[in-house]
Amino acid sequence: MSEARRGRPREFDRDAAVAAATALFWERGYQATSIGDLTAAMGIRPGSLYAAFGDKMSLFHEVVEAYQRSPAGAFAGIALAEEPTARGAIARILREAAAVYADPGHPAGCLVISAATNIAAQDVEIEKFLRERRDQNLRALADRLGEARRAGELPSTADPRALAAYFAAVIQGMSQRARDGATTAELAGTAELALAAWPS
Amino acid sequence: MSEARRGRPREFDRDAAVAAATALFWERGYQATSIGDLTAAMGIRPGSLYAAFGDKMSLFHEVVEAYQRSPAGAFAGIALAEEPTARGAIARILREAAAVYADPGHPAGCLVISAATNIAAQDVEIEKFLRERRDQNLRALADRLGEARRAGELPSTADPRALAAYFAAVIQGMSQRARDGATTAELAGTAELALAAWPS
DNA sequence: ACCATTCTAGAGCGATCGTTCAAGAAGGTG
């Protein structure tokens, strides 16, 4: 079923180009990353970028999707799926966030949290796009905590949505602190303190 | 000693113009706010803006200073100065942040936290400028918690810097959540949960 | 009255923005 694609073959590695674009968008955000920055980092000319990715917004969409499939972008969902208890899942998310957000191997913090916070009027769709992903993560947390309460892991007095909002705020704050230079050690301390809010 | 200033008098209200600029920078951030946006909102022409404020960066500095003297920007420092206990100060900061960050009377969240998160290479000084203010706030928190431990309000096993980093992360996360549309009620719930981390 | 000073209005500066285009190069298909 492999369709032999016709025409002149691409001369650059598409995945490597997306990775280079990811690093830039992650570091500086959507709007502060120009096409010139991107073509320089990807080692291609504007024509190639537009032929391969459409436009800047489509490239960004592709970057976010690749990011969310990568370890740095997927660890929270994996923890929610793998850990048997809600408390275990959230503890793991917080501890892994401490390691991932301050990992010097890539830009600090979370791309979904920080790549579109300062956006001009013309690019509101980009802001909405990332906000929807964050809302989705918040809902996933709240759903998991709701299950936990129904299963008796949480006392009936606990408020799953309030807990989810709290942990989401902590995670977003950890991302911000990482971008301000916080070390993994500091973030790990924050993670442990945050867990003290778990209802007993 | 009042120097009667010579020359044609300014035709616009300087404070009102700064307030209009503050609203824009607060809502969209430094880079996403253009001179054209500013002059339109302030009701003046570029020449007047540059005569009165110097350049975009100087105007932003002035906006940040005015913001930090305003209730929305000063409440944390006031709470630290007025409350007799560190715990009382931090509780008040968190609760007031819930009200201030989601106040519909002005843009959501904190300007110092969110106005320069996506910045291009040419404007790194702006990013550093706000980061220094955040570092200053973090130090003030850590200092207050250090005093509290020396005074016996905190157990000797408590780590003031780790606690300060934790509460700073929560506050920054609450700002982000507010910008994503969180209500005062949600943020107030987050504030109470965050306080559960206080060492007993 | 006259000058020095400071403001406003409006045009316009060079640079950069995201994007497109024309020409040619590199492959598969007949």
Next chain:
DNA sequence: CACCTTCTTGAACGATCGCTCTAGAATGGT
């Protein structure tokens, strides 16, 4: 081989960026 398709290159598009300039208007000082 010619031909279609797709990619690369380099120039260049109109729009917008931050900012400046010129001309004139409005004040105080002398």
